[in-house]
Amino acid sequence: MAEDVPSPTATHPAPAPSAAGRPRRALGTPLAATLSAVATVIGLLVLAWTILFVTKGRFLKHSFERIASSQSGRQVKVAGDFQLYFAPINVKFVAERITVSNPDWAGRGNFFSAAKVDSRISTWSIVTHKYRFNWLGLQDAHVDLQWDRAGRRNTWTFKSGDEGGDPFELPAIRRGIVQGTMVRYLDPRMRIEAAIRVHTVEARDTRVENSIRFDGNGTARGTRFTMSGSLLSPNATVSGGENKLQLHAEAVRTSVDLAGTLPGFTQLEGADLRMIMRGRNLADIFLMFGIAVPDTRSYRMNAAVTRRGDEWRFTRLKGRFGDSDLSGRFTVAMKQPRLLLTADLATRTLDIIDAAPFIGYNPDKIEAQGGAGTIERVGGAPRILPDAPLRIEALKNFDARVNWNVNRVRANRLPMSNIKLGLTLNNRLLKLSPLNFSLARGTVTSDIIINARRNPVFTDYDIRLSPTPMGVLLAGFGVEEAGTSGTVKARVKMTGVGNSVRDSLANSNGRIAIILPKGSFWTRNIQLSEIDVGTFVQKMFEKKLKEPVQINCGLLGFTVRNGVAAADPILIDTSKNVMLGRGGFSFKNETLDLAFRADSKKFSLFAGQSPVGIGGYFSQPSINVITPELLARAGVGLGLALVASPVAAVAAFVDVGDAKDAACGPVLAGANARAQRDDKGRPRDDVGKGTTAKSEDGKRSKGERKEQRKKFLGIF
Template structure:
């Protein structure tokens, strides 16, 4: 019994001694004049940061309970350090003397964790921070700290859990990125629930869409968006506590924005989302988002609803780094997720929908960085696509549209073929693998009657390919592939297309004589070329072009409307102003270095069979053709005279040969040279399906083949 009593006494003495030591430690912390430690702290922190660090105000300690903690930790007081008037200097090269200044810095410290060599800071509070961020043209940035290298790793570890802040200011002057911003952060009058701000942000973004892309775009985005369980649900406990405004410039374009944030940023706990909301205008591009950020210390995850709107998607390249085509005014809305990693990040824009001009757009896209080049992949579809909205993508937009974008190239007065260069400089900035389909395409009067589109676009190290490329055109189909190598200088291109059963009455819906026609056009093109414009590509083309038309009609008015001045003049010389019915037209052209030569070029009409022989040089746009009519009977005496076509595409010279024409084409037919081209075109004459009469073309080609 006596032994047990002694043990109890010893344990009591030990417990009392420990309590006394704790009490003495607490008393020492409370009574110690911490201002005497400022020079030591300033020196050690300055060495660690590689920058001047100063606590210019008081340094004190208070004991407070952490009411946000659970269990015993919420009952036990924690030491809370407060350092006032903190200043962090900038490198000598910076324009501003200070990197940051805080009215005060408060942080709580877990004492027991110090026994395990761990500095555990449950919360760090920044009081009225002012930060000046600067980067010069050489890439030196004030936010890159020269931390000490080498030596044995420290046995101490920092565990920073949360950062809180209040009213503050951030200035950014980035000469390398051409960004200047001034951001002000202020407390809100009262907290705003997450769901309320989502609804408000949606209304604001749709108003921006209406202003940028028209009322129809606003109505499209006003419909019920597909619900995404990852955004907007189970967020009732989130509150926005601070508002911010930003103003400045980005690459010469004015920047203005505003938004709201939460008040406490969790650095370690990925389950604690930090609410974000922003509405920014850069030039005439508008961006809005609302959602959450989690695990920012490890560059974790962004999960927001995102809206874009502007005059052209191409202008987003400077903002996002994603190569996008020139488009009419647009607006989109979707769900953006981001997994941010230093070795490579992944962004997803899923379930998005919107409008581009008068066309709708929807789909899913992913953007991945970290490889040799970033890559964009996904699927995009349109229920309705206006051909006018597709025009800028294929270079068919008007000069007025190009001038509005500021990328128009003056067309030489003596040239017909467009010299506007392709914008390939961005093709090597990223890769792409995107499938696109348009179920229905509408076109205005005079436009090419494309009815549907289905293609697979790939972009690999500057090489753009559309393979396969399928078009529904004038009741028929066009299948093929296009390849443009933008990594080469000059650009190299290859085109393979096969057109089948294109209905003439749909190709020329406003030409009345064609509306009763059952005729069709069949053809193929296989060309290779190099150059950075349509003119340069055609001026260097090698390959062949075949075209076959039956049961058609032609007039000077039709050719004039189509801009075919040469054909307009030739037709007038042969037939006058009347409309001419064409039983069959067959063309086989061979191209070499931009010079297209006729292997076979024949028109069969009720009055005559007309042979065309010679060349069209697209490099110089010069014409060298002979037109030989073979009159059927004596009904049209004027058709007995052969014609010549000289001059250029811009200024053709058409006249009557003074003497008998030793037609190159006639000699070729006599030698049987036309047999092979006729046989190749004859293969395009498919058996009639009741919607056309190909008998005349079959007879004409069979005759030439013999």
């Protein structure tokens, strides 16, 4: 049956194809493909090499400018010939009139420009980003190094944004020559601008043949300076290693030498430098950086110098100014909105002449004339108050915190020691507090505030002298210390307006009080004011007293109005007499016009009753013991002797001894003349009213002087 016949395909599988009928795979096809690919790459490289070699890669100029500009964030231009190709293995790079722009904040101009850069760069170093020049020829290059006004950004740090980025580092150089290189440095914050010329540099086998020498000039706050120096380790310098630096600079009668190491070619952070500085006036060099310090005599200083963050640190400071020593440390911090100067200083011995320039005396005159250099002649009259103006403009640039300790002061007749000065400056408000020192076993304590925020400057003086032994204080002036048990204390409380010490005092107001508590006083000239005929010869020729004067209490008080100080009062009560004084002195023209007289408490047959006059000037006082009034009395006595009898002549020199004892309470309190009383509690009518009857210029008219004499002297 048909359905029982099996299908041929179902019962007999199809025969397998014979081996001869299979497709054959080519032997070694993967290796051939690899070799083919390698050959293609090599061929392309050879083609590229050939194209680049033939064309010198000049067609890559615009691509180079675009890629370099994108990577650096600066505009890179090549205005002349450009070559970039393999020769044969190194990358040969040539660019004529190449420029790299400054960042936008630095304004127009270029960070780098060169007439020609001719180099061969290791190809492998490009791959590893550790660039090595097997040859570099650099011709007429200019580099512009700038800081921004805030001191936070610079032109040699390439940034991809507002933050980040790395400073430019010089690559390693095997062989090369650099000619005609100029570097410009600009720091607007410090107002420093410099142009530096780098001498020709040659390198062979990764070593520079000699030191890299440079010189230049510039200005700092308008003051010109010159500089020269060298990098003594140029082989480390060109590879970004540690740099040994020597630098010499001169400006405004000052020379500075720096020597040491820099961590990198353009890196000051962590520098280890030693500075030696010498000059005529330390203030000169500081003013170049906008910092006002007191004037000094000629000086020589040395210190270790480094930079940490925004601070320049000067440590291990040692040196001398004039005949005084100075040591310690100070730091200049680049703070906002002003620099901050901090210092801790110490002096073993301060010569008093060296301190004179601190308050405004001319250091050059002090250097040449010593103490005589403090005196000037104005219209024939001597002046001793300093008139150098405070450097107000410089005070705007910085704040300060200074501590200075002085162990000993070398001064004739002035036993000073242990000076402690604390100085703070905050936005032109200068405080000298404390300004303390030991004086003859007493202490002077001062707080002086100088407000330069006002124009003219306003100064507040508060100076106190604690009870001090007069014998020690005045030993240099003839006081017999062994017989003097008296003490003295004082206070000056004034305010003044003016930009110099002289102007400030010439417009001052306030009070000066010198108080003498109970004690004895022994000196060669203590009773000259009494002019008692019986002891006058003894005092003038024997030059000593047989016993001390016993002081009950005393006050030398002055009220200062517009620069003129009036006795208010001068009253010294002793066991034998009461000494009174009138007149005053003027800070305006530095004149003295004082008269002292002693009224005896006991009857004295021979008493001149004539005052001792103190006149002249602060720097040249004069003492007039035998005054015209005493001579007038002698004339009257002689006339009486001729007309009447010798007994009548004696009457001209009689002192009835009616001086009133003083109530010491108001005296010891430093009270003014109106508050003074006698020992009975009655107001005194012999101490004046605290005025000098002087005009605004500190001078009295002839009529005023005559009237004052009549009131004070009681002339016949």
